[in-house]
Amino acid sequence: VSDDLKSRLQKIADDAMAGVELLPSQLLAAAAARRDTRRRRTIVVAVLIAVAAITITGLSVQEHRSAVGPASTSSSTMALGQQLYSSSGCAACHGARGEGGVGPRIAGGEAAKVFPNVSDEIAFIKSGSGPYAGQRYGSPTRPGGQAGPAKGIMPAFGGSLSDTQIAAIVTYERAKL
Amino acid sequence: LSGVVEFEEFYRSERDALARLCYLATLDIDAAADAAQEAMLRAWQRWGTLADGNPSGWVRTVALNLCRSRWRRIQREFRLAPRLFVRSDDLQPVGDVDLVRTLKGLSARQRQAIVLHYVVDLSVEDIAAVMRVSAGAVKQHLSRGRQALSALPLALGIGEGIL
DSSP states (O other): OHHHHHHHHHHHHHHHHTTEEOOOGGGHHHHHHHHHHHHHHHHHHHHHHHHHHHHHHHHHHHHHHHHHOHHHHHHHHHHHHHHHHHHSSHHHHHOTTSOOSSSOOOTTTHHHHHOSSHHHHHHHHHHOSGGGBTSOBSOTTSTTSSBOOBOSOSOOOTTTSOHHHHHHHHHHHHHHO | OHHHHHHHHHHHHHHHHHHHHHHHHHSOHHHHHHHHHHHHHHHHHTHHHHTTSOHHHHHHHHHHHHHHOHHHHHHHHTTOSOOOSEEOSSOOOOOOHHHHHHHHHSOHHHHHHHHHHHTSOOOHHHHHHHHTSOHHHHHHHHHHHHHHHHTSOGGGOOOTTTO
16 A cells, blocks of 8 residues: 555656756756855845835934934834834734743843844844744854744744834834833 | 766756655645755755765755745745746646645645655654654654545545555
């Protein structure tokens, strides 16, 4: 019976994959180079987006400050960050006060220790932890070393939140939790 | 040079079986070919250290992990990962509808355990190593997989407990 099952499974796979050809081994080097170039380009684009987001947020904060004064601007960004932190699902995993839960603790300056560069934290929130599943992540200079290993369950917020919204959440986390 | 020749032999003898294994694990032609190709590519890049160990087991583990990777799926769907394999537009329809439907009804891990056991003939311990789970978890996946397969029409000839 096992043999029967084995041959039927093999037949299914043979039929499905009959029209698929993997690369000849001689082309693997070229394929690796092509893949690495593509990956580098993706990372560069992500970094550019993060830098642009920070710049835009900075400019918008500056504009707002000149219009209504520094205290109001700061509280408005902070209020947006606080509201999004609760409503977008951050609090559900990291705790209402960032104390940790399903996700790791981010309060007490922990987020800034893991991601000394704001752009790295923004990129992490945009991609979710999927790309880091099973791996350590963040700054190796953090006391205790890199965070993780990541469970890979944090969803990517890049599609549901704008760069400005993510920047507001990061601002709130770092200043208030 | 001998390393290159060794890898070519390894690649030629393993690549199709690996792609088929990935297909049975995912039931998705693109995902299977992508995972198998990527795993082979990584093996080629590390061949110096892999050649003396168990490259077949290593490449199988990597490929099956890639099959399960959500990030890999996103990369593939959004075309962030270049397609390195060649796929004919004129694909054959897959027969054995009942068995395929039963496989689809299994969880990804149950399907992987069943395939590794019945197609690759791995022991429970070896499956646990490939899937990076405990032997107990493998037994559970196999048991549930067998239960589903035993419900197939008699065409498979499976009686209760025979698998």
